[in-house]
Amino acid sequence: MVPPPGHKLGSLLPDVQVSLPTATVVSWSRQRLKEQHPHFCGSWSAELGQREALARHRSAAQRGTFRAVVATQWSDNSCPLPGLCQPLSPLIGAVMWQLANEVTPCTGSTLSGGRGDPHRPRESFTGFSVLPAMDRKQKQAEKARPCGLLKQTALNKIPGRFQLHQEALPHLPVPPLQQTLDRYLLALQPIVSPEELSHTQELVAEFRKPGGVGERLQKGLERRAKKTENWLSDWWLKTAYLEYRLPVVVHSSPGVILPKQDFLDRQGQLRFAAKLIEGILDFKSMIDNETLPVEYMGGKPLCMNQYYQILSSCRIPGPKRDSIVNYAKGKKQSRHITVVHNFQFFELDVYNSDGSPLTADQLFIQLEKIWNTSLQTNKEPIGILTTNHRNSWAKAYNNLLKDKTNKESVRAIERSICTVCLDAPMPRVSEDIYKSRVAAQMLHGGGSRFNSGNRWFDKTLQFIIAEDGSCGLVYEHAPSEGPPIIALLDHIVEFTKKPEVGKSPTVPLPMPKKLRFNITPEIKNDIEMAKQNLNIMVEDLDIKVMVFHQFGKGFPKSEKISPDAFIQLALQLAYYRMYGHACATYESASLRMFRLGRTDTIRSASVASLKFVQSMDSPDKSDQEKADLLRRATQAHREYTDMAIRGNAIDRHLLGLKLQAIEDLVSIPELFMDTAYAVAMHFNLSTSQVPAKTDCVMCFGPVVPDGYGVCYNPMEEHINFAISAFNSCADTNAARMAHYLEKALLDMRILLQAAPKSKL
Structure with a gap:
């Protein structure tokens, strides 16, 4: 307390x-x-x-x-x-x-x-x-x-500090059953038909009866909560990530587009890469020494566990469920990174013999050695295997590791601190679609003809630097959400701006080790199949990066409205204008106020948001009425957000009840077999606000075939959006969504400026 x-x-x-x-x-x-x-x-x-x-x-x-x-x-x-x-x-x-x-x-x-x-x-x-x-x-x-890191103030090692902090955090609560069921029915109102809602009300009434199945499952969850650090975290890791069988590329792993750098050649590429690696090691030292400042949100300390999972970790494919290995702790900690150039992998030791990290000048020399010894372009893109369906990749993985040399090379990649991808130039495009092209490069590499083989997509962190100044990263989602990744990136970007201090050691450095692979006919066939499947995915992804220049988070704040709530309501308005109805909308809410907390769902489609979007283009409503409805809708979103980050949202609780039924070996309750439940879990809008100090934006693919993935970074004077859809769905179009979203934002500003503020 x-x-x-x-x-x-x-x-x-x-x-x-x-x-x-x-x-x-x-x-x-x-x-x-x-x-x-x-x-x-x-x-x-x-x-x-x-x-x-x-x-x-x-x-x-x-x-x-x-x-x-x-x-x-x-x-x-x-x-x-x-x-x-x-x-x-x-x-x-x-x-x-x-x-x-x-x-x-x-x-x-x-x-x-x-x-x-x-x-x-x-x-x-x-x-x-x-x-x-x-x-x-x-x-x-x-x-x-806001949530943010305090500045680093000490470099002295503080053993046990992380554990002390973690032990002080509260456990994730199990919300009251009746509360969740009431809120579930409320969440269904804007997205299902009256007939579907009526049927679900009957199922909920049966589920919530005293002594019924709902209460039995609730008690099971409460018992689980008492004997675990976090009743949800293991279940969520398995169901949301490790048991997910679609490729991690596009379907799971987010990318980040960093500002374009001002270099245009190999020397600039390698110089920037060297400084970036130095920044990674600087951040890693805070993690290793347990001097990483604690993050806070709303005055509450947050769980820092994800920071200790993102370096020196890797996903391992399995036939039914993947796993994660982490080499960050223990006696044999990772001392190397993986560098990829021309589809060829290298093990680069980034520490001197005395344990000090290599300087940027030393790293540049080592990167030049790698570049000069990987000029051949006829190498098999072994990394493209990691883009395949997880079951197919698990089978190919076992084939690959039968060879001793291959096994040693794969283990070196898995043990590495992170991967740095030195990409070949991509085809030039016009300035208006340049950022969209970079987003695609970060997410999937451009296909087998370009840089997709220059990756190991199971690696948690892959930093991507191209000769033309394009840069960013792609990360495997299982160990972490976006904010810790962005905090790391903010640190690195600031670090790359610092001048070099002092002279580098003159001790000659060993040659980086090339990781060799013996390609059998079976492995060659696996590579060709992965190429075909990947190219289909690449062609199917429709992505649009939009920089909204008319205003940033400053405007909604001036109206005493949460910028996130304002943007989410604009998304609701854009979708309603495009399709004439509301849809299930997912916005991630952090549960890091709790030990080992991950995320829950903010359901942005609400009764209040539907009333607003229905009124916006109605001639029967005055501007004042519309503005009042807008403010009520943003306030409702703010209240749901507050409820979610405190562990009282409905989605993870409902998932827990369903998984508890599976664990208890009882039949799945009808509530979870209902049409309305399927509609509620079919997120046509999958969204996330990932704010950053850096002028960047995160991007990810849709989570359903007929949906959109929308990520945004609200800056003070502008907002960065990344919008994705699938070309195979005739009803979705990323550029069209961007157009309607821009119009919604502008119309909402005009409305608020025209109507005097009222006391709601």
């Missing part, structure tokens, strides 16, 4: 004496300590204490930038708690690292422990939090502070 800044703890823990002008401390239960340890006097103070921590941070304490540390008082002047005083030192050290370097954390900054005596009951140590006092203006600013 973490109180707000400046809260007096007397009302929360009356048996703990705390007097803090600059910090709030949550302590152990005095009564429990007295019961377990008779030496304990029951007195607590908030004086400068904990000598071990202060000795290491004395200068900071003397500066007065850190004021409060818990000090215990024992009748025999000792601390008889085994395993309690020692864990406090790194804990307080981590807090002081944050405060003594004058970082102002977001409201709710917490560090909590309890890893001492494993036999001591967990509840006997609540942990503590140190929060700097804030004035009124600071508190108001904190309310509006």
